[in-house]
């Protein structure tokens with residue numbers, strides 16, 4: 374494993390061939406080629422100690438499935454930490470705190486991530502305690518393995534790294550960056566299947582366009598995500614501060 378410079382994602386996995394996968398295409402792929410971030414994989418199986426290269430075993434107490442061994446994982450994590458010492462260590466798991474844009478921003482501001490991807494039923498709990506591993510979930514559903522979750526986390530972080538997303542696609546304009554969902558977008562043709570583009574967008578009146586988009590973003594958020602809308606309203610009140618009008 375090579376020493377790394379810049380924001381680095383080190384992925385611990387039984388399926389290193391899954392990487393870069395989708396992260397090698399489009400925006401994250403270009404940023405990877407440009408050296409804006411680095412990707413390392415650690416094959417957990419390389420740290421097995423027996424001739425069969427065993428990484429898992431049946432659970433104490435019985436039950437279905439297999440559990441990844443703490444000793445094997447510990448050796449793999451040690452190697453990953455040696456290569457990426459200041460990175461945040463994360464285990465992708467539905468038990469973790471839900472991943473969101475603020476967490477992506479925090480992780481992108483750091484020096485990188487070490488992501489442990491589980492397969493089977495999961496990992497021996499003692500590795501999480503011993504290494505004080507933060508658990509992060511990408512949502513309330515069960516994947517076959519942590520790898521797609523790791524890719525999602527990495528993608529969300531990489532696009533926040535300096536210079537990765539150009540001014541054109543300005544990050545601050547984006548939904549979650551402002552705490553709202555996206556307003557509707559339109560392009561040519563101006564009429565399609567009897568559906569016209571909202572007139573204001575073709576008016577050339579920039580202030581009216583801005584106000585319409587704000588209004589639409591608020592409407593969509595209120596309708597679809599009352600939880601986000603509540604948070605947005607509260608943070609707006611906080612920004613205004615006590616005694617301020619409006």
Ligand code: 4GS
Pocket residue numbers: 465466467491492493494495509510511512513514515516517518519522
């Ligand atoms: C998730 C999730 C996940 C859990 C991995 C069962 C295989 C699987 N990881 N967010 N074992 N949701 N992991 O479903 O992060």
